Amino acid sequence: MEFTFDSTFKLRDFVEENNQIFESTLLSEAVNVKDKISKILEIGNIDLVNNAHKLVVYIINGEEKELNKFAKQEGIAWATHSIELSFKLEWVQAIRRTLWNFIERYYKLAQKRNIEEFFELELEINDRVDGFLNSFFISYSTYKDSLIHAQRELVENLSVPIIPINQSVSILPLIGSVDSSRADILKEKVLTEVSRLGMQTLIIDLSGIASMDREIIFDLMKIIDGISMMGCKTVITGLRKEIVTEMTDPGLSFNQNTKTLATLQQALSEHFIVKE
Numbered sequence: 001m002e003f004t005f006d007s008t009f010k011l012r013d014f015v016e017e018n019n020q021i022f023e024s025t026l027l028s029e030a031v032n033v034k035d036k037i038s039k040i041l042e043i044g045n046i047d048l049v050n051n052a053h054k055l056v057v058y059i060i061n062g063e064e065k066e067l068n069k070f071a072k073q074e075g076i077a078w079a080t081h082s083i084e085l086s087f088k089l090e091w092v093q094a095i096r097r098t099l100w101n102f103i104e105r106y107y108k109l110a111q112k113r114n115i116e117e118f119f120e121l122e123l124e125i126n127d128r129v130d131g132f133l134n135s136f137f138i139s140y141s142t143y144k145d146s147l148i149h150a151q152r153e154l155v156e157n158l159s160v161p162i163i164p165i166n167q168s169v170s171i172l173p174l175i176g177s178v179d180s181s182r183a184d185i186l187k188e189k190v191l192t193e194v195s196r197l198g199m200q201t202l203i204i205d206l207s208g209i210a211s212m213d214r215e216i217i218f219d220l221m222k223i224i225d226g227i228s229m230m231g232c233k234t235v236i237t238g239l240r241k242e243i244v245t246e247m248t249d250p251g252l253s254f255n256q257n258t259k260t261l262a263t264l265q266q267a268l269s270e271h272f273i274v275k276e
């Protein structure tokens with residue numbers, strides 16, 4: 001394809017007039033990304049080609065504020081949709097190479113021979129590209145961390161689902177496995193909610209827990225002791241044979257204020273009857 005050139009062209013004019021050549025050159029440079037363009041557009045509504053043109057205009061014009069804002073927007077978009085960072089890095093480096101290909105062609109067609117001007121331009125262009133990448137990665141990392149934190153909080157809340165059934169009684173149904181990390185979350189959430197809700201009785205249903213290590217059983221007992229110190233009684237339901245077997249060893253027993261019942265239904269029935 002033939003380049004369009006006019007002696008009145010500035011670098012931006014030259015790039016804009018030859019945008020089709022720019023796109024084809026860019027796609028030939030971005031070997032791994034070019035086959036992902038449609039998928040990235042579908043996943044995150046991110047138009048890589050149009051965004052490349054926008055980025056080049058900001059870089060050539062030295063629009064630092066817009067460049068930084070665009071980098072932050074891109075970082076959030078890529079983090080939100082968990083798109084591979086390697087694609088972004090390859091794409092931006094392909095844009096850099098393509099832009100320098102055009103700068104070289106522009107200087108030849110314009111017969112520019114000012115070496116100092118060329119090296120000054122080289123410093124400006126590369127600084128802006130590097131600045132864009134730096135802002136992008138900071139934005140990506142910051143937003144990704146906030147997403148991970150929000151997801152962790154959601155998981156923590158789901159892993160300790162305290163359900164109030166009236167003003168004084170709440171249920172904590174535990175399901176799945178309990179490791180030391182979940183035990184720590186359990187302790188923090190239970191003590192906080194007992195205080196916040198002014199809870200008088202907490203029913204902990206263990207029917208969804210198949211087994212517990214001795215250390216985790218001991219952690220649960222410490223949580224129950226803490227609840228007791230806050231004036232809240234504990235009712236344990238659904239203890240399975242495996243947990244009871246572990247607890248028959250010396251040194252493991254609930255405190256005297258802890259009541260055990262076979263099923264959650266029994267506990268609910270008993271407390272509703274008391275209320276009535």
